[in-house]
Amino acid sequence: NGIExxxxxxxxxxxHDVTAEExxxxxxLDRLARRVEELGDVAAAPGSFALGRGFLLLxxxxxxxxxxxxxxxxxxxxxxxxxxxxxxxxxxxxQELENVERIANKDVREQRRAEVERALRDPALATxxxxxxxxxxxxxxxxxxxxxxxxxxxxxxxxxxRAGARASWLYEAREREGSVHLxxxxxxxxxxxxxxxxxxxGAASQAF
Numbered sequence: 001n002g003i004e005x006x007x008x009x010x011x012x013x014x015x016h017d018v019t020a021e022e023x024x025x026x027x028x029l030d031r032l033a034r035r036v037e038e039l040g041d042v043a044a045a046p047g048s049f050a051l052g053r054g055f056l057l058l059x060x061x062x063x064x065x066x067x068x069x070x071x072x073x074x075x076x077x078x079x080x081x082x083x084x085x086x087x088x089x090x091x092x093x094x095q096e097l098e099n100v101e102r103i104a105n106k107d108v109r110e111q112r113r114a115e116v117e118r119a120l121r122d123p124a125l126a127t128x129x130x131x132x133x134x135x136x137x138x139x140x141x142x143x144x145x146x147x148x149x150x151x152x153x154x155x156x157x158x159x160x161x162r163a164g165a166r167a168s169w170l171y172e173a174r175e176r177e178g179s180v181h182l183x184x185x186x187x188x189x190x191x192x193x194x195x196x197x198x199x200x201x202g203a204a205s206q207a208f
Contacts (some may be wrong), residue, residue, distance in 0.1 A: 003028050003050075007057045011039075011171055022047045022058060045074035053084055061091035079131045083142055086128035090149060093120035094179070101186060121149050138163050144176050148183070156180045178207035 002024055004014035010021040029051055036047030048129035055061075065088040071081055094114040103109035128149075131142050140163035157180045164173035185200035 003058060005056045007054070011057075012169065025054065025058060025158055039175050041074070045071050045076040048074065049076050049081055049084070052088065056084055056088055056091075057193075059091070061088045061095065064088040065092065076150070082127050082130035084123050084202045086131060086142075086145065088126035089120055089127060090145060093117075093124055093149070096120060101190075125149055138170055138173075140166065141170070141172060141176070144173075148180055149177065151183075154178050172208050181207060 006021070007025050010018050031052075033051055034049065034137065037041045039047070048067045048071035052064045052066075052071060055064035055067065068081060068085040072085060080144055080183060097113070100113050100116060103112060125146060128142060128146050132146075142161050144156050144159035144163060145161055147153075147159060157177060160173050160180065162178035163170060163176070167173070168179065181200050181204035185197045186203060188194075188197035188200055
C-alpha cells in the first residue's frame with residue numbers, strides 16, 4: 001500500500017531525522033483504521049493486513065500483532081500474513097528479552113526468559129512455519145528469522161546475507177544481520193567474553 005511504500009522510501013533515503021515522516025504515516029494509518037471500521041466485515045481482512053504491515057514497519061509490534069491477528073481471524077491465511085505476524089510476535093519477543101537482560105537475579109532472569117520464550121518466541125516460530133513453502137519474494141528472510149529465533153546464529157547470518165545479495169534494496173536483510181550480531185554480543189558479554197562481545201557489537205553497529 002501507499003503508506004508502506006512511503007515508509008520504505010523514507011528508510012532507504014540517506015540518514016536523516018524520520019520523525020515527521022513516521023508521524024505522517026501514523027496519521028494515515030489511524031485514518032485507514034477508522035475507514036476499515038466504517039466498512040465492516042468486507043474490509044476487515046485486507047484492511048487489517050495493510051494496517052498490520054504499516055505498524056510493523058514502524059516497529060510498533062503490539063499494534064501490528066493486533067491487526068494481523070484480526071486479518072488472520074477474518075480468513076487471511078496466506079504466507080505473507082503468516083510472515084508478517086511471525087515478525088510482529090518476534091519483535092515483541094526481542095523487546096521483552098531486553099527487559100529480561102536487566103533483571104539482576106539470575107534465577108529470576110532465567111525463569112522470566114523461559115516465560116517469554118513460551119509466550120512469544122514459540123508462537124512466532126509456529127507462525128513462521130506457516131510461511132515456509134509459501135510464495136515469498138525473498139524466502140531467505142523467513143529462514144533467517146527462524147534460524148535466529150532458534151539461536152542458530154551462523155546459519156541466520158549466512159541466510160540473511162543471501163537475502164541481501166538477492167535483493168540489495170531489502171534493508172530488512174541488514175537489520176536481520178544486525179540483530180544476530182547483537183544477540184551474539186549479549187551472550188558473549190553475559191559469559192564474560194568482553195573482547196568478543198565488543199567485536200560483535202561493532203559488527204551489529206555496522207550492519208544497522
